[in-house]
Amino acid sequence: MGMYLFLLNKLIHQNKWRSLFMISFPFLLWFMVVPFVTDTLDESEIPIAWVVEEETNEMNTIAQQIENHPRIELTHLTKREAYRAVQTNEVEAAFLLHDDFLNHIQAGKMNEQITWVRSDKSFFDSFVKEKVASEIMRFALSSKAANDVTQYRGLTTREDWRKVYQHAEQYWEPEPLFQMNFVPYEEAEVLPENENSFQSKGYAALIGFWLWYAWMIFVVLLLSLYKWKSQGIIERLRLHQGSLIPFYIRFYLLTSGFALLLLLMICYLSSRPLQEFGFSYSSIIYPSVIVFAVILMITFSFTRIFKSPYLFLLVSIVYSLLSLFFSFLTFTSDNQSKWQVIFPHTWLYQLIF
């Protein structure tokens, strides 16, 4: 059995250069891309204009907390400068804090306190909006706590209010004491934790591409079956073994095992430099394996349906490319039609997110 599998494997990978290329190509590609990607991610900051009418300690603290994020670069501008900077794309967006902002927030008046200015080319500012909102909310909650406590105890001085405010602030460090992670009930078990949508989509595109690559490798390996069939070897095996089922099982295990191992390796490798940005290997690996197992079965069934190797190749390439592109487009637009479930990449994105 062992020798049979060894020789069959040798036959599947008879072209050593081809096999070497199959394995090394994604790694070479990744090593060429990764310095660029990590440098870009390391160096990239999202420029944001910050417009306040009143410079107070609280306002400075809010700005400081936003600026503490490694990806945000706040520039303090006037209203007029901010509008111009957005128009000339010097900044991604501008956040204009209205007059008497602090007093309104402290009084619990939350609506229409900030104007968010952006252009058609703004892309990453929605991520900053989340950060600004969370810092304002933090300020609002601490203020509310300070208001309630000073009112309850009859404290009237600004100093007392600030003391209570500082006490309330302790509950936010190093992380908010109480956090909720909102996930849909049906997907709760497979959703990754604490990933923002920008990072997730970029990573999904990468995993989708690797899945497509491993799929193509499997297709190339399956072409051996057509060659052997035309040479009369498959027919001979049927007579020799009495049935082709044992042969197909072994062939399927060897080829799918190779493609799956390759997928796991490239997913692992490509997740490593991105782990510091919150990407998690384990959150994608199980969905990828499940979806890839179904892909393998579908592709293997194509060899039984399509008698011509050219037709098999054409159908596999067209189907896999449609799956890669359509699924990702609908995934990024969050607008999925029912018919798109025919594409395996759609299942991958559904399982991961």
Add this chain to the structure above:
Amino acid sequence: MIQVDQINKYIKKNQILNSVSATIHKGDSIGIIGPNGAGKSTFLKILASILKPDRGKIYYQGASYKEKLKELRSNIGYIPQDIALYEDLTVQDQILFWQKASKQKVAKEYVNKVMSALDLFGVQDKKVKALSGGWKRKVNVSIGLLHNPELILLDEPTAGVDLAAKEDLIQWLKLLQQGGKTLVMVSHDWDILNRICEKIMIFQKGKLIFFDAFSKLEEFELNNFGNETDKDLGKLLKLRMR
């Protein structure tokens, strides 16, 4: 051993075999001859269970092929006309692969015997694709015989083989015949048919027109082809006289 009863075979609406009936006994050595397209290889593939007849029945040891398929296949050694080998393996690996792929237990001693008889030890480390046509043919034959089958079906075993290799093959087939194996071979080579086969089948346009002892062939020729009604078959039979 095998009984063929009125079998017909069509490929893309063309009738390849037309009501063919024959009985093959254990230990028979039968040569099949006929012009190109007469249905010889199709008949051999039906015997090997590679093709199914469209009409008619075929029995192996008294039971239908379908019932005895597993047993039948384990007792058949089919050597196809085309070289059905993994070209990128060495001869040794090739033989090892088919030995391990076989459903039956293949004795190492028997494998050595086959390799020795066909003089394959000298080329065992060479890849099949590096061998000449004659050597490839010998490896092709050896693969079909590894599991020591009872019924050996050969399709043009000496096509493209040099004289020395052909002699090796003939000697080995003779040994098998003497050992009680049943041989059925399609060939245009009268030399191997004369030396191995005791019976002859003649196919013409899908019909089995002669199936008898080799010695009866002359009488058949005189009765049927004195007037040269079928030129191709007439030419083929005349070659025997050379």
